Amino acid sequence: MSVLLHREPSVLKLPNVAVPSPILQMENVCKGYGSGVTRNEVLSNINLDIREGEFLAVVGFSGSGKTTFTQLAAGLIQPDQGTITMDGQLITGPSADRGLVFQNYSLLPWLTVRGNIALSVNTVFRNWSRAERRDHVERFIEMVGLSHAAHRRPHELSGGMRQRTSLARTLAMKPKMLLLDEPLSALDALTRSQLGDEILKIWQEERQTCLMITNDVDEAILVADRIVPLTPGPEATLGPIFDVDIERPRNRAELNDSEHFKSLRNAVTNYLVDVRQQARDKEMAASKHLSFRLPDIRPQDLTRKGRIIG
Numbered sequence: 598m599s600v601l602l603h604r605e606p607s608v609l610k611l612p613n614v615a616v617p618s619p620i621l622q623m624e625n626v627c628k629g630y631g632s633g634v635t636r637n638e639v640l641s642n643i644n645l646d647i648r649e650g651e652f653l654a655v656v657g658f659s660g661s662g663k664t665t666f667t668q669l670a671a672g673l674i675q676p677d678q679g680t681i682t683m684d685g686q687l688i689t690g691p692s693a694d695r696g697l698v699f700q701n702y703s704l705l706p707w708l709t710v711r712g713n714i715a716l717s718v719n720t721v722f723r724n725w726s727r728a729e730r731r732d733h734v735e736r737f738i739e740m741v742g743l744s745h746a747a748h749r750r751p752h753e754l755s756g757g758m759r760q761r762t763s764l765a766r767t768l769a770m771k772p773k774m775l776l777l778d779e780p781l782s783a784l785d786a787l788t789r790s791q792l793g794d795e796i797l798k799i800w801q802e803e804r805q806t807c808l809m810i811t812n813d814v815d816e817a818i819l820v821a822d823r824i825v826p827l828t829p830g831p832e833a834t835l836g837p838i839f840d841v842d843i844e845r846p847r848n849r850a851e852l853n854d855s856e857h858f859k860s861l862r863n864a865v866t867n868y869l870v871d872v873r874q875q876a877r878d879k880e881m882a883a884s885k886h887l888s889f890r891l892p893d894i895r896p897q898d899l900t901r902k903g904r905i906i907g
């Protein structure tokens with residue numbers, strides 16, 4: 598096995614391998630916030646095809662614009678320039694086709710686990726019979742291992758259980774595409790790896806197209822078919838695509854001993870470290886040319902006779 602790095606993903610030619618058609622496409626997308634001197638150009642010239650059925654991970658540093666990227670894909674915000682399409686249709690707002698799981702759960706506090714999931718199911722599948730909807734809700738509660746806690750409200754759940762509920766609620770709506778915005782980042786290390794394994798298992802069963810945003814390279818390699826780094830901001834953009842050609846099902850413990858896993862981890866990490874260093878060098882060089890014009894102030898003699906201080 599080898600580390601495949603595609604500097605030009607669009608011209609990639611893989612012999613005898615049919616590349617699935619893209620489900621979501623971003624073309625020359627730019628997004629910033631604010632105006633005038635406070636304007637912050639967050640993302641610049643983002644081009645990406647997300648293929649039907651693939652698990653794609655975007656990895657980047659904190660503050661580089663990962664959440665902005667997910668919100669654009671979800672349709673919660675609009676690009677300043679460029680286009681984002683799903684199945685060829687321009688994305689102009691949120692849709693049940695794209696299910697979003699946030700890092701902070703966003704559950705309704707007055708509803709139980711079952712109630713939170715049922716609310717979404719009842720909204721999306723209005724035409725189903727009551728029994729169908731009930732069975733569907735129970736299936737997803739079971740899928741995320743929360744049958745024993747289905748009657749509990751969010752404040753009675755651990756962080757991991759809340760995130761499971763959030764995941765089940767989104768999965769139960771059967772979106773064509775899952776958008777996972779750092780779903781594990783608020784969790785402790787043990788729960789993080791456990792839920793990471795569960796997400797992977799569920800994805801292997803359901804095979805929905807999945808876009809996961811993360812700052813954890815190991816996590817990305819464990820779950821993804823392809824990894825794309827996001828360079829540091831401002832004007833963050835996507836780097837080269839790394840293929841994760843590691844057979845599935847993948848096992849976290851076995852991967853740790855795999856030479857291929859290690860070389861891929863080094864390749865992605867080195868790329869991220871390099872681009873961060875370049876960004877810092879650029880910042881340093883720019884700051885050297887900065888000159889400040891000091892105001893022309895004449896010092897006053899405050900000890901002059903007759904002058905009262907205090």
Ligand SMILES: Nc1ncnc2c1ncn2[C@@H]1O[C@H](COP(=O)(O)OP(=O)(O)OP(=O)(O)O)[C@@H](O)[C@H]1O
Nearest residue numbers: 630631637639657658659660661662663664665666
């Ligand atoms: N609504 C907004 N208005 C103004 N600035 C914003 C807004 N949302 C994000 N930003 C700014 O855009 C930049 C990128 O933020 P974003 O949350 O997308 O990054 P991130 O990579 O998800 O960060 P983190 O890893 O810390 O969650 C930051 O400088 C942030 O302050």
